[in-house]
Amino acid sequence: MKLAHVDDVILALYFAFVLGIGWRLRKRISSSGDFLTSGRSVPVWITSLAFIAANLGAVELVGMAGSGAKYGIMTAHFYWLGAIPAMLFMGIFMMPFYYGSKARSVPEYLKMRFDEKTRAFNAFSFAIMTIFSSGISMYALGILLQSVLGWSFDVSVLASAAIVLAYTFLGGLTSAIYNEVLQFLLIVMGFAPLAILSVIKAGGWQGIVARLPPNMTHAWRYMGSPTDNPMGVEIFAMVAGLGFVLSFGYWCTNFLVVQRAMAADSMSAARRTPLIGTLPKMLLPFIVILPGIAALVLSKMNLGYAFPLKATGGPDYDKVLTTLMAQFYPAGLLGVGLTGLMASFMSGMAGNVTAFNTVFTYDIYQSYIRPGAPDRHYLTVGRVTTVVGVLLSIGAAYLCTLFNNIMDLLQLVFGVVNAPLFATFLLGMFWKRTTAHGAFAGLSIGTAAAILTLSTTVAEGNGGWIAHLHTFPSQMAQNFWIAIIAFTTNFVISVVVSGFTTPRTDKDMEGLVYGLTKVPHDATAKWYQRPAPLTVIVVILLLILNIWFR
Amino acid sequence: MDLRVPSGSFFTLIGLILLGMGAFAPHMGAAPLTTENVNLYSGAAMLVFGLFLLLMAWRATRQEKGSNP
Numbered sequence: 001m002k003l004a005h006v007d008d009v010i011l012a013l014y015f016a017f018v019l020g021i022g023w024r025l026r027k028r029i030s031s032s033g034d035f036l037t038s039g040r041s042v043p044v045w046i047t048s049l050a051f052i053a054a055n056l057g058a059v060e061l062v063g064m065a066g067s068g069a070k071y072g073i074m075t076a077h078f079y080w081l082g083a084i085p086a087m088l089f090m091g092i093f094m095m096p097f098y099y100g101s102k103a104r105s106v107p108e109y110l111k112m113r114f115d116e117k118t119r120a121f122n123a124f125s126f127a128i129m130t131i132f133s134s135g136i137s138m139y140a141l142g143i144l145l146q147s148v149l150g151w152s153f154d155v156s157v158l159a160s161a162a163i164v165l166a167y168t169f170l171g172g173l174t175s176a177i178y179n180e181v182l183q184f185l186l187i188v189m190g191f192a193p194l195a196i197l198s199v200i201k202a203g204g205w206q207g208i209v210a211r212l213p214p215n216m217t218h219a220w221r222y223m224g225s226p227t228d229n230p231m232g233v234e235i236f237a238m239v240a241g242l243g244f245v246l247s248f249g250y251w252c253t254n255f256l257v258v259q260r261a262m263a264a265d266s267m268s269a270a271r272r273t274p275l276i277g278t279l280p281k282m283l284l285p286f287i288v289i290l291p292g293i294a295a296l297v298l299s300k301m302n303l304g305y306a307f308p309l310k311a312t313g314g315p316d317y318d319k320v321l322t323t324l325m326a327q328f329y330p331a332g333l334l335g336v337g338l339t340g341l342m343a344s345f346m347s348g349m350a351g352n353v354t355a356f357n358t359v360f361t362y363d364i365y366q367s368y369i370r371p372g373a374p375d376r377h378y379l380t381v382g383r384v385t386t387v388v389g390v391l392l393s394i395g396a397a398y399l400c401t402l403f404n405n406i407m408d409l410l411q412l413v414f415g416v417v418n419a420p421l422f423a424t425f426l427l428g429m430f431w432k433r434t435t436a437h438g439a440f441a442g443l444s445i446g447t448a449a450a451i452l453t454l455s456t457t458v459a460e461g462n463g464g465w466i467a468h469l470h471t472f473p474s475q476m477a478q479n480f481w482i483a484i485i486a487f488t489t490n491f492v493i494s495v496v497v498s499g500f501t502t503p504r505t506d507k508d509m510e511g512l513v514y515g516l517t518k519v520p521h522d523a524t525a526k527w528y529q530r531p532a533p534l535t536v537i538v539v540i541l542l543l544i545l546n547i548w549f550r
Numbered sequence: 551m552d553l554r555v556p557s558g559s560f561f562t563l564i565g566l567i568l569l570g571m572g573a574f575a576p577h578m579g580a581a582p583l584t585t586e587n588v589n590l591y592s593g594a595a596m597l598v599f600g601l602f603l604l605l606m607a608w609r610a611t612r613q614e615k616g617s618n619p
Binding site: 021178304305329 | 551553556557559560561563564567568571572578580581582583584586588589591592593595596599
């Protein structure tokens with residue numbers, strides 16, 4: 001793929017705007033709260049789009065198109081089943097505790113509800129994961145630009161990291177969030193034409209259905225047995241593993257996304273953030289997954305488009321998106337699409353960096369290294385941590401270049417860490433009898449159970465380092481079952497240990513637990529600003545989509 | 551800062567560039583799998599979207615001025 005001058009101009013224009021937004025916002029920073037938590041002052045339409053943009057990194061964008069070609073419309077479950085219900089739950093039931101507790105981060109909420117050890121466990125594992133995931137996405141971007149455009153890996157990695165560092169350093173979380181919205185709009189504008197053009201060329205949805213096996217164009221019908229569908233997953237593992245444990249564990253407890261909602265300017269806006277976010281989130285599959293499905297069809301139509309292959313011969317799903325862009329985008333729009341890809345990378349990385357600096361500054365530095373310093377000091381620490389976070393991410397990206405399989409391994413580790421988490425929050429927020437010792441025992445043993453499951457089962461050659469007790473039909477099925485086992489273990493252990501230990505008094509837990517927290521009723525809100533009607537609308541739309549693509 | 555101003559300006563500019571490409575250099579805009587003038591249509595859509603954001607921002611500042619004289 002070759003870029004014309006106009007493409008370079010568009011890319012440069014985008015960089016100028018991103019840096020300009022950071023520059024304009026720098027004056028709003030006068031305390032560590034302004035820098036790390038936006039001083040809780042961001043309008044709701046902005047937090048809602050940032051909420052989904054922070055999750056939409058380049059790895060997702062490239063990966064979802066690839067998964068569309070590999071698994072068909074079932075991939076949409078990562079959105080309709082694996083995100084929307086959890087986002088609704090988070091807005092309706094969990095946000096009152098996060099926002100109302102005045103915690104500045106998710107680990108800090110755990111400290112308020114339980115004690116130091118659970119906070120430390122969550123803060124350290126989260127800090128390490130954010131660094132590695134931003135390193136992975138940086139590595140993926142560098143490899144992609146190298147293979148598609150022939151750009152130098154070092155230059156793409158270092159230059160894009162420098163730009164993200166510049167605007168997050170200048171304007172903190174506010175700058176990251178504002179830019180995420182611009183990036184989100186650009187991703188939609190840059191990739192919607194690709195979806196439209198490729199689907200039309202493939203003969204519309206009817207043409208796609210006619211040219212692909214039926215299990216690629218139905219989301220639910222072939223899930224009775226793992227051998228019937230391309231994902232190798234049966235309905236229970238899909239709904240319980242992805243739809244419940246993993247999705248609620250991610251969307252309701254991952255500080256990367258929760259932080260965006262916590263930056264909203266009121267409790268009502270914080271609750272509406274994930275609810276409003278569901279509307280664009282629900283439609284994203286049409287932009288990110290459909291082109292992948294269309295690519296598979298186009299490659300069977302003798303139009304001159306060949307499905308991208310690896311050097312070893314197998315299909316190269318990571319190149320689906322970029323090869324398709326080369327087929328449909330002329331100079332000009334190609335620049336916009338490429339800029340959209342860069343934008344998705346930056347929004348993902350800035351999300352990780354701003355979550356990392358907050359957790360490090362408040363939950364690690366202020367708690368264990370130097371408590372009680374004046375706020376000015378923590379602002380400086382926050383800024384320094386931003387630089388250090390970016391440097392560590394660059395280090396992680398280069399670590400990926402040294403060890404070929406490290407990316408797969410890290411994805412497995414993320415799954416293991418994320419798997420048991422939701423049980424801790426669910427019990428903590430909705431069962432006041434849960435004790436600090438119970439939560440910690442559940443979380444540690446739940447994590448151990450996840451590691452043990454991974455070490456004793458095998459899927460597509462992964463795992464089974466200790467023993468080989470069971471073989472899963474696919475890695476996806478293995479991930480989902482690890483999550484189900486870890487969640488259940490955590491839940492049971494937390495309940496049992498809580499039964500044997502003394503709970504805190506009700507007075508200590510006001511604002512932290514269901515039943516002891518007043519959820520303010522905003523009487524001035526119009527009907528569409530209230531959570532309940534908004535949720536009903538979302539659920540109806542979600543049902544229509546699932547029935548349509550059943 | 552009203553985010554609609556920079557976002558709106560950004561899409562207006564990109565829209566104008568693509569629209570210009572589509573109108574004055576349609577041959578440069580060839581892509582293997584399509585015969586449509588892709589730049590022209592996408593540019594027009596982005597321009598409209600950019601102007602819409604700017605209009606919303608402009609309305610908001612006017613209302614603010616009206617309520618706090």
